Amino acid sequence: MRKHFPSDVGDKLGYYVYRLIDPRNGETFYVGKGSDNRIFEHANGELKLGPQDNGLLDTKLQRIRDIRDAGLEVVHVIHRHGIKDAEIAFQIEAAVIDAYPGLANRVGGHDSDFGVAHVEELIAAYGAEPFEPTHRLLLINIRKTYEEGNRSILDAVRYAWAVGKNAERAKRAEFVLAHVHGLVKGAFAPTKWLEATEQNFPMFEPVPVEQRPRWGFEGEEADEAIRKQYVHKRVPDVYRKKGTANPIRFTFK
Numbered sequence: 001m002r003k004h005f006p007s008d009v010g011d012k013l014g015y016y017v018y019r020l021i022d023p024r025n026g027e028t029f030y031v032g033k034g035s036d037n038r039i040f041e042h043a044n045g046e047l048k049l050g051p052q053d054n055g056l057l058d059t060k061l062q063r064i065r066d067i068r069d070a071g072l073e074v075v076h077v078i079h080r081h082g083i084k085d086a087e088i089a090f091q092i093e094a095a096v097i098d099a100y101p102g103l104a105n106r107v108g109g110h111d112s113d114f115g116v117a118h119v120e121e122l123i124a125a126y127g128a129e130p131f132e133p134t135h136r137l138l139l140i141n142i143r144k145t146y147e148e149g150n151r152s153i154l155d156a157v158r159y160a161w162a163v164g165k166n167a168e169r170a171k172r173a174e175f176v177l178a179h180v181h182g183l184v185k186g187a188f189a190p191t192k193w194l195e196a197t198e199q200n201f202p203m204f205e206p207v208p209v210e211q212r213p214r215w216g217f218e219g220e221e222a223d224e225a226i227r228k229q230y231v232h233k234r235v236p237d238v239y240r241k242k243g244t245a246n247p248i249r250f251t252f253k
Contacts, residue, residue, distance in 0.1 A: 001073050003044055004037045011036075015089040016081035017096055022063060023072045028100045029063050031079075033093035043074050058208045060104035115143070117181050125183040131233035133251040135226075138173035139239055141247035143180045153178050153186040159204050159216035160196030161248060167193070167215055169250060175222055175230070182235045187227050190217040 004010070018039040020030040030042065046064040067074055079096055083089045097105060098115045117125075146156035157178035163170045171193045178186045194200040196207050196214040207214045221227070239249045 001043075002076075003040050005040075013078070013081045015083040015086060017079045017083070017089060017092045019077045019079055019096070019100075020060075020064075021075035021077060022067055023075050024067065024070060029104050030060050031093060031097045031100060031103055031105060033089045039076050039078065043076075058104070058211070063104055114181075121181055121183075125181045125234060128183055128232060128234040130236040131184065131230045133236075134229070135174040135251075136172055137230075137251040138170055138176045139235055139249040139251065140176060140178055141180070142178045142185070144247070146178070146180060146185070154188060154219075154221070155204075157186065157188060158190075158219060159201055160207050160214040161216070162211070162213075163215050163248065166248070166250070169253075170215065170217075172252070173250070175226060176217065176219070177230055177235075179235050182240055184231050184233050184235065187222040187230045188219045189222050189226075190219040192218045194218065 005013070013035065015033065015035050016039075017031070017033050019028045020032075020039075020042060021028050032038065032042075034041075042060060043064055046061045046068070049061070049065075064074055080092055083092065094115060097103060140157050140161065142153070142156040145151060145159075146153065157176055161170075171190075173190065176188045176190055177184050178188070193215055194217070196204075196212075196216045198206045201216055204216075222230075235249075239251065
């Protein structure tokens with residue numbers, strides 16, 4: 001099993017975008033961007049975990065372990081290499097992620113708000129007038145949780161987010177706006193923010209240990225005046241900066 005590139009090869013690859021493939025069925029289960037030996041780090045990381053760590057494995061590492069248990073090895077494929085600019089690499093990674101639904105990636109690609117969409121969705125989003133924020137707003141891109149999770153808009157936006165050091169800031173938000181491709185789909189008034197644990201949110205799939213802490217909120221749909229001000233409006237460009245995978249934005253400090 002190859003664990004790294006020969007030194008004279010890795011140095012020449014530059015940035016690259018890669019895929020991890022399950023040899024049992026040919027499925028691509030992970031897409032990433034990196035340089036040098038990044039492509040091998042996932043399988044190498046799984047090797048460092050013992051049987052006692054089974055409960056800590058995320059979807060990607062569990063897939064790698066299942067492949068190994070079958071007596072096989074992950075297939076490593078570089079999709080594009082020799083990329084000189086990290087920003088370009090991020091864009092290519094995001095496009096490849098969009099091309100393979102059901103990946104084990106924890107988050108969507110960078111600029112996922114600018115990812116795959118039906119032309120009518122884009123016409124609706126870019127044809128809408130931008131809203132003018134007059135409240136403390138937390139903006140959450142729910143494209144992944146809404147489209148893949150078969151959830152209501154409220155459930156897609158209220159669980160579970162890596163707000164990290166911004167947890168206190170999130171609690172100050174008057175309203176949470178859920179948007180897809182920049183078009184606001186719903187406006188909600190949070191009443192309480194809670195850590196996203198099984199105890200606090202028993203109706204949702206638990207957050208894997210290695211992804212904690214994450215946060216969610218209890219709340220209800222905003223009143224009609226607030227919905228009229230924001231829903232079906234476009235998120236202003238200033239809050240849709242390119243080059244990040246973070247689905248969360250604040251309109252206040």
